[in-house]
Amino acid sequence: MPELPEVETVVQKLRLVLPGNTLSDFHLVWPKVLSNIESNQFSSSIAGQLIRSVERRGKYIIIRLTRGLIAVHLRMTGRLYAVRQPIDLDHRHVTGWFQCENGIRLVLQDMRKFGRISFHQDLQWLEEKLGPEPLGEQFTAQWLSARLSCSGRQMKALLLDQGFIAGLGNIYTDESLWHARIHPKTAGKDVTLQKAERLHDGIRRILRQAIDSGGTTFLNYESEPGVSGSYRNRLQVFNRSGKSCPRCGTGIIKTRVSNRGTYLCPSCQGEPV
DNA sequence: CAGAGCACCTGTGGGC
DNA sequence: TGCCCACAGGTGCTCT
Numbered sequence: 623m624p625e626l627p628e629v630e631t632v633v634q635k636l637r638l639v640l641p642g643n644t645l646s647d648f649h650l651v652w653p654k655v656l657s658n659i660e661s662n663q664f665s666s667s668i669a670g671q672l673i674r675s676v677e678r679r680g681k682y683i684i685i686r687l688t689r690g691l692i693a694v695h696l697r698m699t700g701r702l703y704a705v706r707q708p709i710d711l712d713h714r715h716v717t718g719w720f721q722c723e724n725g726i727r728l729v730l731q732d733m734r735k736f737g738r739i740s741f742h743q744d745l746q747w748l749e750e751k752l753g754p755e756p757l758g759e760q761f762t763a764q765w766l767s768a769r770l771s772c773s774g775r776q777m778k779a780l781l782l783d784q785g786f787i788a789g790l791g792n793i794y795t796d797e798s799l800w801h802a803r804i805h806p807k808t809a810g811k812d813v814t815l816q817k818a819e820r821l822h823d824g825i826r827r828i829l830r831q832a833i834d835s836g837g838t839t840f841l842n843y844e845s846e847p848g849v850s851g852s853y854r855n856r857l858q859v860f861n862r863s864g865k866s867c868p869r870c871g872t873g874i875i876k877t878r879v880s881n882r883g884t885y886l887c888p889s890c891q892g893e894p895v
Numbered sequence: 896c897a898g899a900g901c902a903c904c905t906g907t908g909g910g911c
Numbered sequence: 912t913g914c915c916c917a918c919a920g921g922t923g924c925t926c927t
């Protein structure tokens with residue numbers, strides 16, 4: 623579900639209420655939600671710990687404690703939100719929640735139960751597996767062009783690979799490739815410098831606009847209960863098969879690339895070289 | 896190495 | 912209306 627802009631929106635909301643609070647307990651509902659630690663050990667590891675900050679790295683939500691950190695990945699349908707204890711919301715699909723000493727609860731609700739929570743001492747494990755942040759300084763057009771030129775993989779697969787760039791998912795990959803007029807099956811090394819520059823520009827511009835819109839909502843994603851993102855109204859190709867390309871008017875088609883549903887303009891994005 | 900297929904889960908929407 | 916199938920914003924694994 624959530625890609626970088628949706629996760630960033632969640633992090634921005636949590637940042638307003640969590641830092642400064644002290645965790646007291648973790649309540650496990652769906653056993654598999656804890657990916658690298660046993661429930662009792664997790665509860666005792668976080669009990670009494672101060673939440674220092676809430677950050678994002680790729681699609682991971684990072685909650686820094688006095689000692690160690692909690693990482694949450696929402697996968698397809700996860701939501702993470704804070705509620706005041708007296709407010710009893712619809713508790714369907716809750717896979718686990720954190721209790722804070724001041725009464726605030728941090729709830730993970732996840733229809734498909736793919737979302738995961740893990741506990742770590744530092745971020746080294748993540749830095750080893752993720753590529754650069756697309757909105758960070760390391761992600762430049764030169765870097766992108768150089769990395770593309772030495773890969774025979776399809777562009778769609780490359781952009782979805784979190785080890786290549788961290789944070790893009792199916793929606794923003796299709797939107798970015800449309801922006802740069804690149805067919806998703808094009809091999810990385812066949813992308814010209816000019817198109818790599820356009821892609822770099824598109825990725826950053828699209829992600830920033832999506833963050834400003836609070837992300838994209840289809841079925842599930844809400845940064846908190848009742849709050850959906852409006853970037854859906856600004857999508858150019860994703861989920862718009864049969865509608866006309868905003869640039870040239872040609873009908874947008876849906877195909878399958880890299881085993882994912884993929885939207886593109888057959889005119890603007892031509893055939894792969 | 897690159898790509899396909901499947902597993903993990905539950906819900907929804909389209910076709911008949 | 913109801914049933915069945917395909918598909919869903921992600922990731923990790925196996926197999927070819």
